[in-house]
Amino acid sequence: MYALALCFLFLRVLCDYHEPVAGCSQCLVELTLKSTVCRKAKAVDVCFNKFDVFNSDEVVQASKVAKTHVEELKVLLKTKLDDLVQKTTHHDPQFLTKLQKVVDDFIAEASKLPRGQCTPPCGFQDGMFNCILCRLEPCGLPLDCPVNNKSVEEGKPIQLLCDAPFKLPPSTENVWRFADFVKTQEMEMFEDVVEGNDNLFAISSATKDHQGTYQCEIIANKASVVRIYYFLTVISQNVKGHSELEKIFELSLLPEENLHAESPPPSQQLPSIVLISFCFTSLLLLFSLTLGAIILWNSSGIEHTTQKEPL
Template sequence: MGWWFVALMLVLVPWHPRNPALWLWVLMSCLPEVHPCLLCFGPTLQRARLCSYVTGLPVEHPRHKICLADLVRAAKQLASVTVGSGQREELRDIVIDAMNFIEDQKGNKPFRASLREAVNTIWVKLSELEKVPACIPPCGFQPDARVFQCATCRFVDCQFALDCPVQDLWTYTDETIVLHCNVPFKIPKGTPVTWLFVPNLRTQDMALFKKVNGNPEKPFSLTIEEPAPGTVACILGEPAKPIVRKFFYLNVSEGSVEEEKELQGVFSTVLQSLDAEKSQPPIPALGLAVAAGSTAFVLLLLATWQCLCVRQTCHRRGHQGTREDSRSLDSV
C-alpha cells in the first residue's frame, strides 16, 4: 500500500464513521491474505457489503470477523485461476454470480455452506471454459496464449523474447535454397511478413539489415538463388510491433552441388559394399581351420613333387653324363 492509500483512509473515515460497507472495503483492501480474485470484478459496494449484509453486524463484531476469515480461506482456493485474455468477462460473470448466490442464500443456508457451494460452482463453470493454448518456446509474442490472472487482476503474456535464436544453414554458391518464416503457434490472419538481409555477418542487430523483396504470392517463404554468406531475417507482424523475428545464417561454400553429389555417390557405393560383406554368412571356425590345413597339405605335396622331379632330372642328367664319359674313354 502506498502513502496515498493511508491518506485516503484518513479522509474517508471521518466522513463516514458509521458506514460499515466502506469500512469493510477498506479492511478487505488492507488484508494481504484476501486473494484479489474476489476483488477484481463488480462494483466496490457489492464486494464490500457481503459480510455486512450476510451477518447484519458491524465490522467490530466477532461474527463479522469470522465471515471475513471464511472469505479469505475461500479466496485462497482461487489462487491459481487463470483464463484466456478473451475470457475475462466470463470469469467476471462467474465470480459476480457466486457472490450474488451467497447473498440470495441469506436465511436459507448457513454462510459457510453457501460459500462452499458458491466456490464449487465457480470451479465447475471454469472447467467448462475453453482451455488456453500453452506458451511454446523459445520465442515470439503469442496472442492466443495471453492469460488473465485472478491473483493479480492483470493480463500476462508469455515471457519469451521476440528474437528467435540464429539458425545455421549450409549451402553452396550454385544451390537454390528456400527459407520459411513459420512458427509453431497461431498468428492472426493476414499478418504481414518482412524479409531482410545483411551480408558477411552473423548478427541480430536490426539496424544493420536491409529489406529484400520476397514473393507476394508466397510471403512466408523466400527463395534465394546463388546465395551469399550473411544473415537473413524475417519479421512477422508490423516492423514497429512485431510478433516474432527469425534469423538464418547462411554458411556458403565455394564448391559445387554436382561435386558433392558425386562424392556422396562414391561414399554410398563404398558403404553398400561394406554392408554386402557384412551380410555374408560367417565361416565356422572349425571349417576355416580344416580349409587352412587342407591348403597347407596340398602346398606341401606340390613342393615335395617338385623336389622329386628335380632330383630325377638331375639323376638322369648325371647318368647320361657318365655314359658319354665312358664312351670317350673307350675311344681313346
C-alpha cells in the same frame, strides 16, 4: 444500527476502491457486487473479510486460464454470487457457509476451463492469467528463435515464412532484415529489407548474393512478439560436377590395394552374353581353319609321294 452498517459498508467499499489490486478477491469480484452480497450478511465487516478466501492457492490455481477465457472466469463467479444474493435472506445465519460453497463450486468449474499454455522455444506469449496480480503472466521464453538452415540451388526460387508456433495478436507487422554471407543473431549485423504485413519473403532466382541470415521480427502494438531466423545457403549449379571430379581424383591418389578395393571383386564381374558368343564363334573359326590346314597338308603329302613312284 442498520444505518451504521450501511455507513461502514460504504467506507469499506471506498477503501477497497482506492487500494491497488492485490488479490483474487479484488480482481475477480466487482466492488458493487461485493457490496450487494454483504448487505445480506449478519456482520458486514466479517463478510468483507470472508472474501479473502478467494485469495487461496486453490482459487489462484483454478484461475490460471488462457487469456481468451479470463472474462468467462469473471462471469462464472459473478453468476454464482448473484445466485447467492437471490437465495439468501437478510441476516441469514447460514450466509458464510453459503459463501464458502460458492468458492468451492467456483474452484471446481474454473478448473475445467482451458489452461494457459506456453509454446516453446521462443516468443513473447501471455501464458496464463494470475488473479493475484490480476493480469496475464508472460511465459518468460526468449524473444529470438533458433536459426533454421535453408538451402537452394543457384537460379532456383525460394520462399521464407514468417510465422510463430503460437497464436498471434489479430494485428501484426513484419520487418524483414538481412545479414549477408554470415550466420548470426547479432542485431547490429542486420539491415532492414522490407516492412509490411506480408509474412512471406520470396526470392525468384537465387544467387550467391542472397546467401546469409534472414531475420523476421513480428511486432504487435509497437512491441516485439518474436524474431525468426533463417540461414540461407546458395548451392552453385556445377558443385555436383566438381564433387564427382574430386572423387575420381581422390581415387587416383589411393594406393593400388585401396584402388582395387573400390572395384567389385572379380567374382561379381561376370562376362556379358555378347562377349561369350564372340569368344565361342572365334574358337569355332580357329578350329575350322586348323582342321582345313591339316587336311590340306595331308593332301599335299599324298600327292608328292605319288609323283616319286617308278613307272
